Amino acid sequence: MELAEARQKFIEAWGKLGSEWGINRTMAQVHALLLISPDALTTEDIMEQLSISRGNANMTLRDLINWNLIEKQHRPGERKEYFYADKDTWNIARQVAKERRKRELDPVIKILDELSKVKGDAKNPEFKTFNKSVTDINKLAKNVDKTLETMIKADESWFWKSILKIFK
Amino acid sequence: MELAEARQKFIEAWGKLGSEWGINRTMAQVHALLLISPDALTTEDIMEQLSISRGNANMTLRDLINWNLIEKQHRPGERKEYFYADKDTWNIARQVAKERRKRELDPVIKILDELSKVKGDAKNPEFKTFNKSVTDINKLAKNVDKTLETMIKADESWFWKSILKIFK
DNA sequence: ATTAAGTTTCATTAATTTTTGAAAGTTTAA
DNA sequence: TTAAACTTTCAAAAATTAATGAAACTTAAT
Numbered sequence: 001m002e003l004a005e006a007r008q009k010f011i012e013a014w015g016k017l018g019s020e021w022g023i024n025r026t027m028a029q030v031h032a033l034l035l036i037s038p039d040a041l042t043t044e045d046i047m048e049q050l051s052i053s054r055g056n057a058n059m060t061l062r063d064l065i066n067w068n069l070i071e072k073q074h075r076p077g078e079r080k081e082y083f084y085a086d087k088d089t090w091n092i093a094r095q096v097a098k099e100r101r102k103r104e105l106d107p108v109i110k111i112l113d114e115l116s117k118v119k120g121d122a123k124n125p126e127f128k129t130f131n132k133s134v135t136d137i138n139k140l141a142k143n144v145d146k147t148l149e150t151m152i153k154a155d156e157s158w159f160w161k162s163i164l165k166i167f168k
Numbered sequence: 169m170e171l172a173e174a175r176q177k178f179i180e181a182w183g184k185l186g187s188e189w190g191i192n193r194t195m196a197q198v199h200a201l202l203l204i205s206p207d208a209l210t211t212e213d214i215m216e217q218l219s220i221s222r223g224n225a226n227m228t229l230r231d232l233i234n235w236n237l238i239e240k241q242h243r244p245g246e247r248k249e250y251f252y253a254d255k256d257t258w259n260i261a262r263q264v265a266k267e268r269r270k271r272e273l274d275p276v277i278k279i280l281d282e283l284s285k286v287k288g289d290a291k292n293p294e295f296k297t298f299n300k301s302v303t304d305i306n307k308l309a310k311n312v313d314k315t316l317e318t319m320i321k322a323d324e325s326w327f328w329k330s331i332l333k334i335f336k
Numbered sequence: 337a338t339t340a341a342g343t344t345t346c347a348t349t350a351a352t353t354t355t356t357g358a359a360a361g362t363t364t365a366a
Numbered sequence: 367t368t369a370a371a372c373t374t375t376c377a378a379a380a381a382t383t384a385a386t387g388a389a390a391c392t393t394a395a396t
Contacts, residue, residue, distance in 0.1 A: 001255075001282070001283075001285075001286050002283065003286065003288050003292075003294065003295055003298065004303075006283050006286040006298065007298060008300060009279060010279075010280075010283055010298070011281060013276055013279045013280075016276075017272060017276050019190075020271075020272050021189065021190055022187075022188050022189055022190045026194070026305055031312055035297075035301045036297055036298040036301050036302075037294075037297065038293035038296070038297040039293075039295055044275040077249070085212070087297070087300065087301060089301070089304040089305055089307075089308050090308070093308060096277075103188075104185060104188050104189075108181055108184075108185050111177060111178075111181045112181075113169075113176055114177075115174050115177060117169075118169050118171065118174040120171050124171075125206035125207075126171065126204075126205075126206055128169065128206070129203075129205065129255070130175060130178070130204040132255065133178075133203045133255060133257070134174075134178060134204075134205050134254075135275050136257040137257050139257075140257050140258070140261060143328050143332065146330075146332060146335065147170070147331055147335065150335035156325075160311050162330070162334040162335075163311070163315055164311065164314060164315075166334070167314065167315060167318035167330075168332040
C-alpha cells in the first residue's frame with residue numbers, strides 16, 4: 001500500500017471510530033490528519049486536504065484546542081496560524097479520558113448520588129428494584145471514575161504494566 | 169423526591185448518557201425503564217410510559233435483545249410478549265463492553281495492523297510520523313483490547329479488587 | 337378457514353446534527 | 367489611518383439519524 005493511500009485509510013478509520021463514540025467525524029479526521037503530519041498545518045492546508053469549508057475547519061480546530069489535543073503555533077514574521085497535534089498517544093488517551101469524564105461521567109454520578117438518597121417503602125417492589133439498580137450502577141460508575149482518575153495521573157508504562165500484570 | 173420523579177430522572181439521565189456514547193436515546197431509555205421495573209413489561213406498557221410509537225418500541229426492543237441486555241418472556245395462556253431486563257449491573261457492563269469491542273474496536277485494530285505493515289523511506293518525515301502514530305495507537309488499542317477481554321471474562325468483585333488494589 | 341390478538345416492516349416525516357459560505361471582526365504592517 | 371491578510375461567527379442548507387403509523391404479516395384459538 002502506498003503511503004498516500006495508507007494516510008487516507010487512517011483518516012477514515014479514525015473518523016469512523018470517532019463518530020461511533022459520539023465525537024463528530026470531522027473533528028476526528030482533522031485530528032487524524034494532524035497526527036500523521038510531521039509539521040504544523042494551516043487552516044487552508046486542512047480545508048484543502050479534507051475538503052471542508054473554512055467555517056467547519058475553524059470550529060473543529062477550536063474544539064480540538066479545547067480538548068487539549070492540538071495547539072496553535074505562530075511563526076516569526078508570519079500572520080498565519082499553524083496547528084500542531086500532540087503526538088504522544090498516551091497523552092491523547094488521558095486527555096480524552098479526562099474530558100469525557102468531566103463532561104459525561106461526573107454529571108451522571110452526581111444524579112445517581114441524589115437518586116440513591118431517595119427514600120421509599122422497603123416493601124414496595126417498585127422501590128426496591130429502583131433502589132437496587134441505582135445503587136449498583138452508582139457503585140460501578142464510581143469504580144470507573146476512580147480508575148480513570150488513576151489513569152489520568154499515571155505514567156503509561158506503569159499503568160499498563162500494572163493492569164496487564166493482574167490480567168496476564 | 170418522590171419515587172415517580174426519581175424514576176423519571178433516572179430514565180432521562182440514562183438516555184442522555186447513552187446518546188453521548190453513540191447509543192440512541194430511546195434505546196437507553198427503554199433499557200432504563202426495564203431496569204427499574206420489577207416485572208417484565210409489554211410493548212404497550214413501554215409505548216405508554218415513554219410516549220413512543222409502536223414501531224419505535226419494536227425496533228428498540230429488538231436492538232436491546234441483540235445486545236443481550238433484555239429478554240423476551242412468554243406467559244402461559246397469553247399471546248402477549250413480555251420484556252425483562254437483566255438487573256445485574258456487572259453483566260450489563262460486560263455485555264456492553266463485549267458488543268462495542270466486537271463492533272468497533274476489533275475492526276479498527278484490524279486496519280491498524282494493516283497500516284502498521286506499510287513500508288516506506290525511513291528518511292521521509294511524512295512516513296516516519298505516520299508510522300509512529302499508527303504503531304503507537306495500535307499498541308494502545310491492543311492493550312485496551314486485552315483489558316476488555318479480561319473484564320468480559322471476569323468476576324466482578326475480583327476485577328475491581330484487582331484494579332483498585334494497584335491504584336489505591 | 338376465519339378471525340382476533342399481537343408483531344414486524346418500511347416508506348414517509350420529523351428532529352437533530354453537521355456543514356457551508358458570506359459577512360463581520362481582528363490584527364498587523366506600511 | 368488604511369488595507370490586506372487572516373480569523374471568527376452564525377443563519378441557512380444539507381446530511382444524517384430517529385420516529386411515526388398504517389399496512390402487512392404471523393400466530394393460535396375457535
